[in-house]
Amino acid sequence: MKKSLITIVIAVVLVVIFVLLLFTYQVRQSEVVVVSTFLKPTDTKNEPGLYVKWPWPIQSINRFDQRVQNFEDKFSEGLLTSDGTMILSSVYVGWRISDAKAFFPKFPGGSAVAAQRQLEGMLRSAKTAVIGKHNLADFVNSDASQLKFTQIEQEIQAAVKTELDKNNYGITIEFLGIKRLGLPESVTQTVFDRMKSEQQKSISTAQFKGEAEAIKIKSAAERQAADLINNAQAEATRIEGAGNAEAAKTMAVFQQNPDLAVFQLQLEALKSSMNQKTTLILDDRTPPFNLLKNQPATSTTK
Numbered sequence: 001m002k003k004s005l006i007t008i009v010i011a012v013v014l015v016v017i018f019v020l021l022l023f024t025y026q027v028r029q030s031e032v033v034v035v036s037t038f039l040k041p042t043d044t045k046n047e048p049g050l051y052v053k054w055p056w057p058i059q060s061i062n063r064f065d066q067r068v069q070n071f072e073d074k075f076s077e078g079l080l081t082s083d084g085t086m087i088l089s090s091v092y093v094g095w096r097i098s099d100a101k102a103f104f105p106k107f108p109g110g111s112a113v114a115a116q117r118q119l120e121g122m123l124r125s126a127k128t129a130v131i132g133k134h135n136l137a138d139f140v141n142s143d144a145s146q147l148k149f150t151q152i153e154q155e156i157q158a159a160v161k162t163e164l165d166k167n168n169y170g171i172t173i174e175f176l177g178i179k180r181l182g183l184p185e186s187v188t189q190t191v192f193d194r195m196k197s198e199q200q201k202s203i204s205t206a207q208f209k210g211e212a213e214a215i216k217i218k219s220a221a222e223r224q225a226a227d228l229i230n231n232a233q234a235e236a237t238r239i240e241g242a243g244n245a246e247a248a249k250t251m252a253v254f255q256q257n258p259d260l261a262v263f264q265l266q267l268e269a270l271k272s273s274m275n276q277k278t279t280l281i282l283d284d285r286t287p288p289f290n291l292l293k294n295q296p297a298t299s300t301t302k
Helices: 002-023 100-106 112-131 149-167 185-256 258-273
Strands: 024-027 031-037 040-045 049-052 059-065 069-072 078-080 086-097 171-182
Touching: 002 024, 024 031, 031 100, 040 100, 059 100, 069 112, 078 112, 086 112, 086 149, 112 149, 149 171
Parallel strands: none
Antiparallel strands: 024 049, 031 040, 031 059, 069 086, 078 086, 086 171
16 A cells, blocks of 8 residues: 555656646746747746746747857958058957847757857958958057057947847847957068158157257247347346436536535545555555544543
8 A cells, every 4th residue: 555655656746747847947047048839939038937838849948048158260361451461360259149039040949159150250251341441550550559459349349240230140249359460471571661660750750859849949048048138138228327317416416516526536445445454554645545634533531
């Protein structure tokens, strides 16, 4: 009896498991599921959990990885720039399935490998078009500020995105960048010579600008010096005029009183001779020392 009960329980459990497998399915965190009804996509589930479905062949479950996938194209492929130089490049791409319902019917069985092959072809066409619009100097330049890597990467990504949207592949490009750049051996020396010529041209331009700036500074300094000299001469003329005016006033006074003029001159001469600690032996009758005699005596208060 016990064996029969155990057998029945096991059978029931198996039936339940079988029913669950037939009528339910699970969606994991990292995947998106497309539910097909009679082989046509009818629903999409991207939230983790347990869902109900009709058993095959009514409905079937197609699982896709919704995480970002990446690849890198071949480095050996040479492309021409707009100035006719062959360059080698390698671009890395990160992509993911953004619309599994649109993605599933575009590729056999929703194959990610087939999708990557399609992306590689689009990337090759986009690279050819974008690189063909740029000069070599945008990729290789002695002046880092003249490089246009970011702009070129954005143009390639935009070209691929336009193609994906036009065909509704259900794919989104998450990131794209240039990983490697190179030159074939046949053009390496030519490129180096061109870079050397451009560098020499930059040096000549900088030297010319420096000389022009030096001339400008020198001219400004000369103008400033001329202005200072002119201002100084004008100030000297003004001071001289003021002095002459004062002298004219003094001369008028002296002309009215000649004795005062003589006395003033004698005082100036005496002052000049006595401006240092000097011992003089002189004749007090000789001007201007005659001023020292016949002076009134200083009274002393006792």
